[in-house]
Amino acid sequence: MFFNRTLATLLASAVIASPVFASTIKIGEVGSMSGSEATFGVSTHEGISLAIKEQNAKGGIKGKKIELISLDNQGKPEEAAIATTKLVTQDKVTAVLGEVASSRSLAMAPIAQQNKVPMISPSSTNPKVTEVGDYIFRVCFIDPFQGKVMAKFASDELKAKKVAILRDVKSDYSVGLSNFFTEAFKKSGGEIVVDQSYSSGEVDFNSQLTSIRAKKPDAIFVPGYYTEVGLIAKQARKLGIKVPLLGGDGWDSEKLYEIGGKSLNNSYFSNHYSQEDQSASVQNFIKSYKTAYKKTPDGLAAMGYDAAQVLFAAMDKTKSMSAGEIRDALAKTKDFQAVTGRITIDEKRNASKPAVVLEVKDGKFLYKSTVNP
Secondary structure (H helix, E strand, C coil), rough: CCCCCCCCHHHCCCCCCCCCCCCEEEEEEEECCCCCHHHHHHHHHHHHHHHHHHHHHCECCCCCEEEEEEEEECHHHHHHHHHHHHHHCCCCCCCCCCCCCCHHHHHHHHHHHHHHCCCCCCCHHHHHHHHCCCCCCCCCHHHHHHHHHHHHHHHHHCCCCCCEEEECCHHHHHHHHHHHHHEEEEECCCCEEEEECCHHHHHHHHHHHHHHHCCCCCCCEECCHHHHHHHHHHHHHHHHCCEEEECCHHHHHHHHHHHHHHHCCEEEEEEEECCCCCCCHHHHHHHHHHHCCCCCCHHHHHHHHHHHHHHHHHHCCCCCCHHHHHHHHHHCCCCEEECEEEEEECCCEEECCCCCEEEEEEEEEEEEEECCC
């Protein structure tokens, strides 16, 4: 059950998502279960829930079953902060999993840090997230690496010399990734011919795309979320822009192709894993996920699953499962075999791990290459 509440109602309420049992370990989750980016929250929640189901089937952790308390932030940073406050002050969760979007994780992190509750973001890639404090972790790569991955792909694989940028100025994720791509692409000898912007929620991008078309770039880097990217692709093709569109993991949703259709062909984005990976860890996860949800997991589902698994492994290594012990165990994570690759947590509490580049083609995300840190 998910909750949407005003601050006054939330702080006054002691109701939680499920009954409290002394023998359970309460873990909080904050995600966008509704709103414009709901597929991110739903996929991540399904991945986390599958991991918990599997762990509980094995006896839980130290003989205690795991209880998940999930709160919906509606895709709003202020709601993410409210939800985190409830989880750590009222529900007294052992740890918090979330968020996907960097803007929302940045709203949550100070609250978790102040209350010394370990927080793991499955897939917020902006470097600022873990800089909040020593209780904040992530299991995904960060934007400096993701920016380099796509800059290298544009330069080496597409032989692009001139690239245009179209960024979402309301998104910490999009702004940061644009900057890191720009820096890396220029270092490779490329040129950014124009840098245009929009705000999330907009639906008309013709003015920006017309300006981009005039500069005749070899590719366009659009590091936004699938909600706008699909529309941008359609409008770009209608304006006669045929060059490849490039992006980051914010593209990863089945809704992307529903919105953009064949306009997205000849587009590429960086992501956390490929469904085509034949490794046992990936294929076993896909099989279990399909059994549970009757669909193929996207990268966000895999990241939710991995975030939970890394947390469980850390908790299992502690003596009393105190917050400090869990924090220390998370910081020592090394070569953890996850669905999305081997995860090592570095000194800044970021995950050192590979990224993949996927091609969008007729509704499928096809594997192109793997780039290691």
